[in-house]
Amino acid sequence: MWISRGKIVADYIKSDKPVKTYINQIKNYTENCNEFVFVSIEFRHGTPLISSYSNANDELVEHKDNYIGFGNSLPEKPLKKVEAGRNKLKEILTTFNKVCMQQELVDKLIELLKWEESHLPDHQLETRRPNLFKELSSVYVCIPQGRYGTRTHTIVLVTKTGHMNVIEITQASPIDPLSPKWVRTEYQFDL
Incomplete structure (x- = not known):
């Protein structure tokens, strides 16, 4: 049985953890969710760090491109x-x-x-x-x-x-x- 993905974003926004730490903490939870792509933006020294995580491949990826698009597919495909x-x-x-x-x-x-x-x-x-x-x-x-x-x-x-x-x-x-x-x-x- 699948569980809701809704709390993932809400919990991340409330936390003060870097995205890598947060993703590692929720991996057990996300194994029971339908596939998703989670996108985060962290500001480090005035520069945005854009990352995405998908439970489909269990990968956290940092994106360096100036123009990025996300949809219902893995970012690399x-x-x-x-x-x-x-x-x-x-x-x-x-x-x-x-x-x-x-x-x-x-x-x-x-x-x-x-x-x-x-x-x-x-x-x-x-x-x-x-x-x-x-x-x-x-x-x-x-x-x-x-x-x-x-x-x-x-x-x-x-x-x-x-x-x-x-x-x-x-x-x-x-x-x-x-x-x-x-x-x-x-x-x-x-x-």
Whole structure:
């Protein structure tokens, strides 16, 4: 029987442990969870350290690239939609790279997160989900008949001075996939 993965992120945020220590402490717990990719960002001396851990291969990986994309696949074997999303992310971030362009940046990032274009062929996705690969091949997923899909978008912006903006856009309850109502919440604070 599988157990919830939900507490993993909440417990990590509450802890003051480095990600490597935290992952080592929860490995026994994660063995009983469905497969997942956990992404963390630690700030060390003003430089972000981005890491990912998957219980599918039990590996904690540090990412050095400037532009990274994550999805429902191992980071070293991204789905086609993740590769396309990463390329579009790079384009957006190199175009809207000034603090004064923040609203345009956020608007473009939301467009990316709601991107419905199919990214096929994708052999990995077709192999993993032969009956649903077409529906799952876009960044934004909506499968009303299965009551499955993207329900929340989160954007985290951090300036060089440590000012953080968190924008969360989530479907309001009751969730209606055919006519979603979106609620936007924003938080700002300094690290």
